[in-house]
Structures are given as structure tokens and as C-alpha cells.
Amino acid sequence: MSLEELRRRVDELDDNIVELLAERLSIAEAIGREKAAGEVPPQDLGRERLVIEHVTGAAAARGMTADEVTELYRSIIKLARQRQARSVAFQGEAGAYSEQAAFQYFGSRAAVKACESLEGVFKEVESGTVQFGIIPMENSIEGSISRSYDLMLESSLMVSGELHLRVNHCLIGNPDATLDSIRRVYSHPQALGQCGHFLRQMGFELIPTYDTAGSVKLIKEKCIMDGAAIASERAAVIYGMKILARDIQDNPNNFTRFFAIGRKDAPPSGDDKTSLVFAVKHRPGALYEFLRILAEHKINLTKIESRPTRKKAWEYNFYLDFEGHRQDENFRAALPALEEHVLFIKILGSYPKAK
Incomplete structure (x- = not known):
């Protein structure tokens, strides 16, 4: 074949690729509608990992390497996720970091709704006015945002994802x-x-x-x-x-951790975290026993902090994050023993780790 014939063949293949990509994105939009109807979180990293494994296997059968298709398909998956538009509430005005976090997590096509307060974000999601909310939880310099943690305890909403957003002031x-x-x-x-x-x-x-x-x-x-x-x-x-x-912030490594919240948490992805809150019984060693049980079941903590209960002076709730999903066998096996040492325990949600 001549150079012109080869180029003409490339053009024909490109037409086919664009047509197939358009069809794939159309299906992604249909998937997005099904997810929205079932109030399913937008990201399913377990499914995305299976897609990558499938296409790299298909590529290998055709003499291609995994690297040659992986980055391409990550871009396609990102584009498909953006087609699955979500309605998201955030606290602040247009241009707020929370709005930026909403677009970064849910995609540039997300329909965002500004709320004056964090309480407003929870009300919008709880009422069904929007599907999801995005709330700041802690900053790498200033620490936890206490009101966000208090509202998570009071609400029936669950954490379905997390995002680490670099903040440049x-x-x-x-x-x-x-x-x-x-x-x-x-x-x-x-x-x-x-x-x-x-x-x-x-x-x-x-x-x-x-x-x-x-x-x-x-x-x-x-x-x-x-x-x-x-x-x-x-x-x-x-x-x-x-x-x-x-860039007037004190520390160049200035990140804010956000939670995506909705009516359900996320399915297991294979690389998850779980957040929960609990209060131990008022007796010596109760907190130690709680943590010992987690250690015995090979559950790795990534964070623990106390917050006043706001009901009685000098009484505290503990907020804890661990690696793994609440559906994992080791946590399910540990839960009955944990419950023996607490006044209450509430799982705030399991979600894929932020990348």
C-alpha cells in the first residue's frame, strides 16, 4: 500500500474509533442514570480495575503491552465518569475550594449547588434535592473541621468517597x-x-x-x-x-481532605478505608480493649481522635479510620467483640482510598 492509501486507512479506522467511543460514552450516560436511580456512588474502583484488566488482556492477545493501553483507558474511564453527571451540594460560594473539590471528584459536568452552611449541605442531600454532598473534614496544617465530624455523627448519610485537594491560597x-x-x-x-x-x-x-x-x-x-x-x-x-x-500558605504541602456523602457508602474496591465513631464504656481499659481487638484482627488504623460529646462535660466520642472495608471478613469478625466495650458504635462509611 502507498503512503496515501495507508493514511486513508488510518482515517477510516479513526472514524470507527470515534463512533465506538461515542457509543461507549452513551452507554456510560445510561449507567449513570441507573446509578442515580439506585443512589449508587459515582466511583466504582473495583469495576474500573476489572475494565483495565480486561483491556490489557485483550491487548496482550493482539501483541500489545499493558502500558500501551492502560493510560488510554484511564482517560476513557475518566471521560465516561464525567458523563455520569451528578448533583452535588457544597458549602460556600462559587469559586470555593469545596466547589473545586466537587468538580474534581464528581467530574466537570456535575450540577453543583452552593449552600451557606455545612448543615445546609446535609439538608440538601437528606431531602433528596441533590444526590451527593462534598464536605471538608480536615486540613493537613490546621487539623480537623469539628463541625463536619459532629454532623456526620448526627446524620444518617454515609461516606462514599474521599478526596485530597491541594490548597494554594x-x-x-x-x-x-x-x-x-x-x-x-x-x-x-x-x-x-x-x-x-x-x-x-x-x-x-x-x-x-x-x-x-x-x-x-x-x-x-x-x-x-x-x-x-x-x-x-x-x-x-x-x-x-x-x-x-x-501561594501565601505557610506550608506548600497544604491539603484538605474532603468526604463525598450520600445515602449509601461505596462497594468494596480492594483498596478501601472505613470511618466510624464510637464511645467506650466508662471503665478502666475500655479504650485499650477496643484497640487491642482491632490489632488482633489485623485491622490497621490510619487515624483516631476524640471529640466532646456536646451532651455532658468531659465525655468524648472517638472518631477512627482504618484500612479496609466494613464488609471485610476480619472487621465483621471483630465487630461483636468491639460492641462489648462501647456505649455505641456507628459506621460512617467505607470508601475507596483517595489517590
């Missing part, structure tokens, strides 16, 4: 502002705390608000010329504001 002012003209800085208390060194160095007055992006919106709408906000670069673009300084 910007100091944002009105278009005519300069760094020297700023006297006050507005933002969420977590963001103010994450930029403590920069803010102390500049000597700004700090004004806590309910949201990072909402702070940008505030100084714009009220024309606060001597005020700036700490928020994302995307928030500056959305509201047409000026970035006065970038």
Missing part, C-alpha cells in the same frame, strides 16, 4: 488595590490559620467569614478598597478581582 483585592493599600483581610478561619506567617508579617487585621470565595464576593460587592480576601485563583477569576499575592 491567594490574597485577592479589588482591581485598583495594591498590596500596600490593604489593611484588613477576610476569609474562613481555616484559611486565615493556614496563612498565619504571611498575615503576621504584613500586620493585617483579620476578619473571619463563613467562606473563602464568599469573602472575595463580599469585598467586591461592598467595594472594600482597603480589604482583601484569601481564596483560590479561580475565585479571583470568577469575580473579576485582582491577585495581590500567590
Whole structure:
């Protein structure tokens, strides 16, 4: 075959590939509707792993290597997941880090709904107005977001996924502002705390608000010329504001951990985590016995912390994460023994580990 004939054959094959890809995405949309009807979490990493294994096996039968198809199919799977559009509630205004987390986890086609409070996110999901919520749980610098943990305890919703989002803070002012003209800085208390060194160095007055992006919106709408906000670069673009300084967080390894929440948790993927909350009986060694049982059943903890019960002074609940799924045999075998040492135990959900 001549060069022109070969190229013509490539064009024909590309037409076929595009046609098949369009059909695959159409099926992905149908799968998304079925998942939505059953309130199934959007990510099923176990199924995605089987797809990769299937195509790499098919590739090997045709003389291709796994590497030659794996990355391609990961992109196709990502594209297919984005076609399975979800409705998601988040706390904050457009441009908030929680909105960014929603798009990153659920895909760019997610229908997002802004809520003024974390309580609002839970109400939207519980009422069925949206399918899922995305909530911040802890920051690598400032620690846990206590209200999120309290709401998880109070709600019947479950954790279906987690996401680690890198946070890069910007100091944002009105278009005519300069760094020297700023006297006050507005933002969420977590963001103010994450930029403590920069803010102390500049000597700004700090004004806590309910949201990072909402702070940008505030100084714009009220024309606060001597005020700036700490928020994302995307928030500056959305509201047409000026970035006065970038990457002002104290630590470059600044991540926030988010939970995706819904009516169900996720099926086993083979690489999972489980979150739960419990309170031990008021007797010596009760917490030790609880942890000993986990160790005896080869259950590896990744986090444990205490939170006040908010019912009686100096009484605490314990929040715990471990590697594995609640359906795993070792946890199911451990559960009856664990229940002997607690006043209550509530599984918040099992979900694939964040990558």
C-alpha cells in the first residue's frame, strides 16, 4: 500500500474509533442514570480495575503491552465518569475550594449547588434535592473541621468517597488595590490559620467569614478598597478581582481532605478505608480493649481522635479510620467483640482510598 492509501486507512479506522467511543460514552450516560436511580456512588474502583484488566488482556492477545493501553483507558474511564453527571451540594460560594473539590471528584459536568452552611449541605442531600454532598473534614496544617465530624455523627448519610485537594491560597483585592493599600483581610478561619506567617508579617487585621470565595464576593460587592480576601485563583477569576499575592500558605504541602456523602457508602474496591465513631464504656481499659481487638484482627488504623460529646462535660466520642472495608471478613469478625466495650458504635462509611 502507498503512503496515501495507508493514511486513508488510518482515517477510516479513526472514524470507527470515534463512533465506538461515542457509543461507549452513551452507554456510560445510561449507567449513570441507573446509578442515580439506585443512589449508587459515582466511583466504582473495583469495576474500573476489572475494565483495565480486561483491556490489557485483550491487548496482550493482539501483541500489545499493558502500558500501551492502560493510560488510554484511564482517560476513557475518566471521560465516561464525567458523563455520569451528578448533583452535588457544597458549602460556600462559587469559586470555593469545596466547589473545586466537587468538580474534581464528581467530574466537570456535575450540577453543583452552593449552600451557606455545612448543615445546609446535609439538608440538601437528606431531602433528596441533590444526590451527593462534598464536605471538608480536615486540613493537613490546621487539623480537623469539628463541625463536619459532629454532623456526620448526627446524620444518617454515609461516606462514599474521599478526596485530597491541594490548597494554594491567594490574597485577592479589588482591581485598583495594591498590596500596600490593604489593611484588613477576610476569609474562613481555616484559611486565615493556614496563612498565619504571611498575615503576621504584613500586620493585617483579620476578619473571619463563613467562606473563602464568599469573602472575595463580599469585598467586591461592598467595594472594600482597603480589604482583601484569601481564596483560590479561580475565585479571583470568577469575580473579576485582582491577585495581590500567590501561594501565601505557610506550608506548600497544604491539603484538605474532603468526604463525598450520600445515602449509601461505596462497594468494596480492594483498596478501601472505613470511618466510624464510637464511645467506650466508662471503665478502666475500655479504650485499650477496643484497640487491642482491632490489632488482633489485623485491622490497621490510619487515624483516631476524640471529640466532646456536646451532651455532658468531659465525655468524648472517638472518631477512627482504618484500612479496609466494613464488609471485610476480619472487621465483621471483630465487630461483636468491639460492641462489648462501647456505649455505641456507628459506621460512617467505607470508601475507596483517595489517590
